[in-house]
Amino acid sequence: MPGRYVGGMRLFLSVTSPFARKVHIVLLEKALAFEADYRLGSDPEVVRLNPLAKIPALVREDGSALYDSSVIGQYLEALAPTPAVFPADPMARIEVLRWEALCDGLCDAVILAMLEGRRPAERQDPGTIAHHHGKVRRALQLVEADLGERAWAVGDAYTLADIAIAMAVGYVNLRAPALLEPHPALLQRYARLMERPTIAKTAPPPA
Template identity: 45%
Template sequence: MKLTASLTSPYARKIRVLLAEKRIPCTLQVDSPWETDTAVPALNPLGKVPVLESDEGEVFFDSPVIAGYLEALDRPPHFMPRDGMAAVRVRQTEALADGILDAAVLAHLERMRPAEAQLPSNVERQCAKIERALQALEARLGETEWFHGERISLADVAVGCALEYLDLRLGALNWRDRHPRLTAFAARIGARESFVSTRPPG
């Protein structure tokens, strides 16, 4: 199995955490789709990472699909509940976390443009989405240890990756100031070996 990913991609990190938690052997092919010599578009027409190639040569993207593939291998521990509606709720939380990432990536890209070309309203719009999603996650977590059920699920992995990506790219948001439950959650999940070993360099 081979995963093509950049070391900073939070979507790819979600998959790397799952691979580590499940102890599935996988070759990591580091590739940035932003580089001119990238091989990513040949694997994924959308030109995005992560991309996973199975041992049988089948190619999967994007990260929710890859997560589904890893679950379909039926290798414990499981990160999706067997019950259909419970699984939909896990996916809903994953979508919120991934939506935070989409907004954070857009805000980051806007800020990378030359100062005179930047539109502050674009950044503000994305940051408003992030804040609303954080509020929803704070309420969704409540006083429980994990987002859904008694044990860690894909929802927790996705939220953990999203929160740490905010630290990496949008530290000035200071999201911890307003979200005490998510703050404790990030510390808890961030201490797991799978998170420590996949933390972006630098």
């Protein structure tokens, strides 16, 4: 509701949501002023702002809400272009968005496998878990192969693609660490990314 949060931006997030972590990192990188409001997606205030009942949701200065995390990231770049987390070149920008889609989809698959695993044992479908874990395995393989030894995912600068990679590897490490066992290079990359204060500050607490 416009006017409700006048005075600044408000980010609805949780401590474990990888999508919320991604936009939280962007807000910190750009040193933007915002209130962090920790809630579940099912919280009535979140549902009022986002009918999809998901976090992150960002309430803008005019009181209107934005979602999902990819849209929020692009909004923040438009709002505060420096320091940039997207390259200026349009094709390089598409490449950043591809990395983001890959990492977001990877996290979706981790979440869906986790939710299936939380159902009562007799109602769990191992095939469903294997289906989602297959997506995670293939995505992690692609991330590792595609990155190789390069310092950054796109071009020669830190971008939202690297933020998305940190978010995804950090989330697999939290929820399904066995899937990272074949990928020590990704864990090393995550440790390097965690040297950035914005990434360390937003790390989920241990499971």
